[in-house]
Amino acid sequence: MDGNDQVLAAEDLYKFFGTAAGKFAVVREVSFSVPRGKLVTIMGPSGSGKSTLLHMVSGLEPPSGGTVHLAGHDLYALSERGRTLLRRDTIGFVFQFYNLIPNLTVAENIKLPLMIGAGEHAVVAAGGGEADAPGEDHFRQLVADFDLEAKLGSYPHQLSGGEMQRTSIARALIARPTIVMADEPTGNISTSAGEEVMRLFRRSCDELGQTILLVTHNPRDAAFSDEVHFLKDGELHEEHRLAGDAVTPDGIAHSLNTLGI
Amino acid sequence: MRLVLLMAWRQLVFRPGKTLASVLGIAVGIATVVSVLVVDHNTLLTQEQGRPRVDPDADLLIQPDLSSALELDLVRDDLGSRGLLSGVTAFVTGNLTVRKDGKPVSGVELMGLDPGASTYHGAYVVSEGRDLDHASPSPQLLLSAKLAERSGLSVGDVLELAEPPRNRAPRVHCVEGELVAEPARPPRAPRAADAPRSWPFEVVGILAPTRLGFAGSRALTTFDRGIEALGRRGTVRFWADFDASSTDLPGVQRALDDRFVVTAPKRSLAGLAPEEKAFRSGVRFCGFLALFLGLYIIFNTMSMSLVERVRSIGLLRALGLTRGRLGAIFVVEGLVLALAGAAVSLGLAKLIIDFMVEQQITTLGMGKPLEITEWPVVPVISVLAAGVVFCLAGVLYPFLRASRLSVIDALRRGVIELSRDPFTGVRRSILAGLLALVPVAWIVGAPADEYVPAPLYEALLTAFGLVGGLFALLLLAPGLLPALASFVTRPFRGASAKLARATLGAARHRVFGTVSGLLLVFTAVFLIVSVLESLKAETRHFGERALSDRLFIKVTADGATRMAALRAAEPEFSTLLPLNAEVTSSFLVRGLEDRQLSVGSLARKHRDRAAFRDERTIILSTRCADDLGKQPGDMIRLATASSGLVDFEILAVTDEYGFAPDDRVFGVVSAENMLNYWCIESAGLGDHYVAWSPGLNDERAAELRAAAVALLGEDNVTDFRRGEEITQDYVDDLDRNFAIFYAILVLTILLAAVGILNAMVIAVMERRREIGLLRAVGLTGRQVAGMLLLESGSLGVLGGLFGLVLGVPLAVVTAKALTAVSHLDLAFELSPRALGGVLGGAVLVSVLAVLLPALRANHLRLSEVMRYE
Structure with a gap:
């Protein structure tokens, strides 16, 4: 199922939520995969279930049905602790609201995944196909690439929105994760800062071979991807999937129009 | 480990006010107990040193x-x-x-x-x-x-x-x-048998x-x-x-x-007389109550810490931090707070002890000499360790909550609602366990007594039953307190009142926690005030029996030689007779001239008066008779100086005769018997004298004192007081003696206030989006403050009311227990001062404690609060 080329494979995923009126499906029959070194985007409007899907494939929200294979592991065959450790060793997260620890400096926030993994036995080798432990050189490189040298000693409340999101992306990349999962990473920053963030994602794919799964409703962001899936009312519309050269702003707009999104 | 230490340390350093409040809360709790233990230990040492040397020095x-x-x-x-x-x-x-x-x-x-x-x-x-x-x-x-x-x-x-x-x-x-x-025998020739x-x-x-x-x-x-x-x-x-x-x-x-x-x-x-033990036990109990409230604070502080950091905790869990290491962060934080609190508590205890030494506040009452010569190492270290363990216990619940936090909820909403608690059972069990510490603290603090009279056991069981019953009711009917709190706010109208009612109805745990803390403290307040009032009433009753209409004079040996002149000087001095004492058995026996029985209840009982003078009889004070379980007509065996053990018949049990202002456990024998059995001349000289002087007013008493001083010399009259003055001095002494209770209660009220403050801060943080929304749609800052004040005030009213619900029956059984222990005839006195003080105090504390959170709620950044929604 998960050959060397596929970091993540979701198959037949369902998610039901219960209310007083009964259960309703937020995600239905969703199957997709993320090839190594590619930037894959799940696009959909608000309420389409894309965040729930991201939570399920990242091990945060157990699905009601279906399977998720991440880095060769059947995610939900693992215990809660096993999933926690797998997340630690394979996933870098980027959130819409940055989610930086307010008490830690920029440098400490970036190194947080390293500190969490420090002294702990890794269940999976570091991502990107490299087994070397991420070190100080990688940290300096990221800080330079993300233009954060001057802010290393600052605390999150002293940063702009763009700086905070760059910090959170640097944090996501520091441990060379197998895959970075980004949930609306530009949703809370200016257009120009958003573009800068997406360029950074693109560069990390192209230059570092980083695999990225992006969830967004923003066509401009999706245009940076290698592959775009469209999610509407909890279902993936694979007939509209875009890949390779087809991923253009016009192609995305066309698909959105066709789907009535 | 680095991450654990870094996270814990930054959390403490980034919120210095909260950290300081927590450390001080713990420190005040521990310091209160430590200072009570140290002062108690040294009170006894000082008392021992102050007593005359005895030979042999046997128990x-x-x-x-x-x-x-x-x-x-x-x-x-x-x-x-x-x-x-x-x-x-x-x-x-x-x-x-x-x-x-x-x-x-x-x-x-x-x-x-x-x-x-x-x-x-x-x-x-x-x-x-x-x-x-x-x-x-x-x-x-x-x-x-x-x-x-x-x-x-x-x-x-x-x-x-x-x-x-x-x-x-x-x-x-x-x-x-x-x-x-x-x-005198005439000298005779010595014989062998004489040798x-x-x-x-x-x-x-x-x-x-x-x-x-x-x-x-x-x-x-x-x-x-x-x-x-x-x-x-x-x-x-x-x-x-x-x-x-x-x-x-x-x-x-x-x-x-x-x-x-x-x-x-x-x-x-020293300090082991029944009433002294009861007093010291009460002091220690109050001290342990302070430690318990310290736990309440750490519990709230760590809960606050959890609420503040929900998003961070969610992130750490998402990034792969295991529950064990998350728990380690909480434990390290709790441990740092506890150790810092313990360290600060030693300094604070030193300050409290210095203050107590300066004010002569001892565990045997106020105004007694106190010198701190040593700190009892083992008890102090035990209390410090108990404080640290209490703090870690306070961390337990927030950690359990944090470890089971929904990562997605935490990341998405950044809010944990403690009121929507999946661990209701766990939390209730922990709270019930913590409450169980109260009777445990009592049992630890109060010396067990294998000869405790049955009423004391009854009283203790009743007390535990009342406390346990009330808390069981509140835990089993969690909707009761919120409903009552909403009811209390009924008289208020407007948006603030409506919102306060809605919040109180939904915040069962906070309502329970706050009301519990308040009711415990104010039950203790009511109890102490009631016991004090009962003691005062008993003292006044005793004064009426044993002191009223009498004049007590104490003179030096030189002054005693001129007492005859004094008797002749003023009509009020004509009945002036000496009281002499000799320590026997476990109480004092005084010699009294039978003329002194010419007033009082025995005045017309001529047969009794004759028996007092001519037979081996004794009059016992009520407390002495209670101590020994004796009644009139019983025989009592006394160790005499001349004849070994001799039986005396108890003629009467009354405090009317023979009281000198030092001890209420005494017996009175005739001057003749005092001379015969103890070879002490009672009819002659003495240092204590008493005269019957009904209707003596202040002015006349001053004239008589002047006359006594003029005749005997200023230095020879060491004490000159009317019985009424002595009664009032006793009552004043009680007030002074209870100062230590008030000192400890002030500290516990302070702790309760910090606990409520923390609880209200948590409430504001939990509801910041709600408050932000309300502000955004037009609720004024004053209305928000009014809502919080009304919430807290209603909890104060409930805390005070339940303090009385528990306090009144507890005061009744405490009076019974003290009667059994001390043989004082104590009756529960419902004091309006205590009623008002408890209700007013509880409301005041809860309202003052909410001022800071209310201010904080008014300074919420609306844009930030709403952006996360």
């Missing part, structure tokens, strides 16, 4: 009624088999003459001792030579250093101990109730000048040799220890019955 001296030597072994076995006594050791004392080379060189007090005196009690120290060999058939002697020096005796010398010469000068002495004047008997002894050692060796003319030998040498001349007594923490002197006396007279000369018994 108990038990004088048996021995009519034959045969009974001695039976008595010894009987006493040795009593579980409440230990180290039962017989000794015999009497006076002999030391003869050397056939000539008398010195008088000596010979003590014949069982081996236990040395091996168990360490009653003496041999500085030179060797100890007595109890197995040796040869007579041996240890001499006090002064006696050896005066007699020119040293180790290895042989001497004779002889009966005192029989041909002394005629004298008057007391025998069996009669003064026997020995007529005093003597026994040879070898001096085997010299005593160090301490304990039994302190006396100047003392010699020690084995018990058998002592009996042989002293014969009927000697007095046999038993030396024993008893566990003073588990019983008291009246308890021992009751257990040993009338065949024994028990005295407790040892200085270490």
Whole structure:
């Protein structure tokens, strides 16, 4: 199922939520995969279930049905602790609201995944196909690439929105994760800062071979991807999937129009 | 580990105010208990040092009624088999003459001792030579250093101990109730039978000048040799220890019955009288309440810490931090707070202790001397350790909550609602467990008493039942308190009141936590005030019986020689009669001229008055009779100076006669009996005098004092007070004595306030989006503050009301318990001051505690709050 080329494979995923009126499906029959070194985007409007899907494939929200294979592991065959450790060793997260620890400096926030993994036995080798432990050189490189040298000693409340999101992306990349999962990473920053963030994602794919799964409703962001899936009312519309050269702003707009999104 | 330490450390450093409040909360809790323990320990030490030196320095001296030597072994076995006594050791004392080379060189007090005196009690120290060999058939002697020096005796010398010469000068002495004047006998030729008997002894050692060796003319030998040498001349007594923490002197006396007279000369018994134990137990209980509230604070603080960091915790969990390491962050934080609190508590305790020393606040009341000479290391370290464990226990629940936090909820909403609690059972169990610490603290703090009267057990059980019952009700009916809190806000109208009602209805845990803390503190407040009022009422009743319409004068020996002139000087002084005292048994016996019975309840009972004067009768004070379980008509055995143990019939039980302003446990015998049995001249001179002076006003009392001073001299009148003044002084003393309770209660109220403050801060943080929304749609800052004040105020009202619900019956049973323990006739007094103070205090504390959170709610950044929604 998960050959060397596929970091993540979701198959037949369902998610039901219960209310007083009964259960309703937020995600239905969703199957997709993320090839190594590619930037894959799940696009959909608000309420389409894309965040729930991201939570399920990242091990945060157990699905009601279906399977998720991440880095060769059947995610939900693992215990809660096993999933926690797998997340630690394979996933870098980027959130819409940055989610930086307010008490830690920029440098400490970036190194947080390293500190969490420090002294702990890794269940999976570091991502990107490299087994070397991420070190100080990688940290300096990221800080330079993300233009954060001057802010290393600052605390999150002293940063702009763009700086905070760059910090959170640097944090996501520091441990060379197998895959970075980004949930609306530009949703809370200016257009120009958003573009800068997406360029950074693109560069990390192209230059570092980083695999990225992006969830967004923003066509401009999706245009940076290698592959775009469209999610509407909890279902993936694979007939509209875009890949390779087809991923253009016009192609995305066309698909959105066709789907009535 | 680095991450754990970094996260914990940053959390503490980034919120210095909260950290400081937490550390101070813990520190105040621990410091209160530590200072109570240290002051209590040193109060007893100071009391011991302040008491006159006694010889021998025994816990108990038990004088048996021995009519034959045969009974001695039976008595010894009987006493040795009593579980409440230990180290039962017989000794015999009497006076002999030391003869050397056939000539008398010195008088000596010979003590014949069982081996236990040395091996168990360490009653003496041999500085030179060797100890007595109890197995040796040869007579041996240890001499006090002064006696050896005066007699020119040293180790290895042989001497004779002889009966005192029989041909002394005629004298008057007391025998069996009669003064026997020995007529001077004409000298006659000495006969062989007249020669005093003597026994040879070898001096085997010299005593160090301490304990039994302190006396100047003392010699020690084995018990058998002592009996042989002293014969009927000697007095046999038993030396024993008893566990003073588990019983008291009246308890021992009751257990040993009338065949024994028990005295407790040892200085270490300071603070162990029943009422003193009750007082000290109460103080310690209040101290433990403070520690409990310290736990309440750490619980709230860590809960606050959880609420503040929900998003961070969600992130850490998303990034792969295991529950174990997350728990480690909480434990490290709790540990740092606890250790810092413990360290600060020592400094704080030092400040509190210094203040108490300066104000002379002791655990036996105020205005008593107190000198801090040592800190009891083991109890202090135990309390510090208990404080740290309490803090870690307070971390337990927030950690459980954090470890089971929904990562997605935490990341998405950044909010944890403690009121929507999946661990209701766990939380209730923890709370129930913590509440269980209250009776445990009581049991630990109050000395167990195997001879505790049944009413005390009943009272304790009732108290635990009441506390347990109320909290069980509140835990089993969690909707009760919110419903009542909403009801309390009914009279208020407007948006603030509506919102407050809605919030209170949904915040069961916070309502329970806050009301619990308040009701515990204010129950304690009510209890203390009620007990104080009961004691004051009892004191006033006693004053009416024993002090009113009397004038008490204390004079020096010089002043006493001029009392006749004073009696003649003013009509009010005409009834001025002396009170003399002699310590016997476990209470004072005073000699009283029967003229003093011409007033009061015995004034017209001529037969009783005659019996008082002419027969072996005694009047007991009510407290003395209660202590001993005696009634009029009963017999009581007293150890007399002249005739050993003598039975007296109890003529009456009343406080009207013979009270001198020092002790309420006393008995009164006629001046004649005092002279006959204790050889003390009661009818003559004394230092305490009492006169009947009904209707004496302040002005006339001042004139009489001036007259007394003029006649006797200023320096010779050491005390001159009307009975009413003494009563008022007693009442004032009670106020002063209870200062320590108020001091501790102020600290506990402070702790409760910090606890409520934390709870309200949590409430504001939990609801910041709601408050932000309300502000955004037009609710004014004043309305938000009003809503919070109303919420907190209503909880204050409930805390106060439930404090009274628990406090009133507890005060009733406490009065019963104290009556059983102290033999004071205490009755519950419903004090309007206590009622008002508890209700007003609870509301005030809760309202003051919410001011800061209300201010904080008004300064929420609306844009930020709403952006996350």
